Amino acid sequence: MDKQHAEVSKFLSYVLRHQPEAIGLTLDHEGWADIGLLIICATKDGKHLDQHLIKSIVDNSDKKRFAISEDGLRIRAVQGHSSQQVGIEYQEKIPPEFLYHGTATRFLSSINEQGLNAKSRQYVHLSADEDTAIQVGLRHGKPVVLKIKALNMYEQGLKFYQADNGVWLTKFVPPSFFIQME
Template sequence: MNTKQLNETSKFLSYVLRHEPHAIGLQLDSEGWADIDSLIAGAAKDGRILDIALIQAVVSSSDKKRFTISDDGLRIRAVQGHSTASVSLQHVEKEPPEFLYHGTATRFLESIRQQGLIAGSRHHVHLSQDITTAIAVGQRYGKPVVLKIEALRMYQQGFKFFQAENGVWLTNHVPANLVSEKD
């Protein structure tokens, strides 16, 4: 398996496991799990050749740990980033560190200054504990900027925080007054 094949498969899995499972006739349960055999069959109808070895290679090689396979090896899910209404992952509430970071593009700054950070089509706002990850995320959308979030202060004010299996921090909304540009 080459890097291109792994990247293309990862993007396809993100698409169907986070956003559009019905595009290939796939059913996700409320926790986002899909039957791997059904995923392979649905992908084949879409003209994509997947097998268990390729899926396992994508899961294990993903530096961001986007996907997880069930303990019995029969199901797969995206660990966060869902926009499909059929999925409602039950993350455990957790106290965040003092600061978390959010990577975005400079073109979104004006909107963020007015509205804060909102989930948009996803279920949560995604935050990271380290600046390097935030920069990498921001670069996907244009000229990157890192925002510093007063996470602990938010938590003390009653905002709920969760941490996904891959370490990404999740919250519903970040008010504009608790967001600043990282120096």
């Protein structure tokens, strides 16, 4: 991804996940924003977007953070929202036996005491593979990966969902379901 795409992707993440009101945008309950209105609001905020650039970012993103509606008129972040106006209705799914969470070593003692909490987001994000978790952990410092006994959690009544981009979501992971990896 080139520098312009990376910058626009970060901007889209910010407004579609966390602060749509920062540019005067409103999301519906499922997180959708009108693409034409997004372009107008972004332009007023000094960001140049057009339909082609937005589509290119959505189509070429390796993380698949965004989706465009079937009619091509709306866009949303597929997960990661902290905005309380968004409440995407994910379908509950049975998780694989293990999922993974990447974090930084500096957060480990707190996580081991309190578990994994969604904090300002709506869900804890888990990945299906260790490599993705390592990449997430690297964004926060020296990485550490927690292996989560996801199927055991599910069997004990905790719910799991999967976003369109493959990220696994749950509200909370108690420490008793962690297996710390080296």
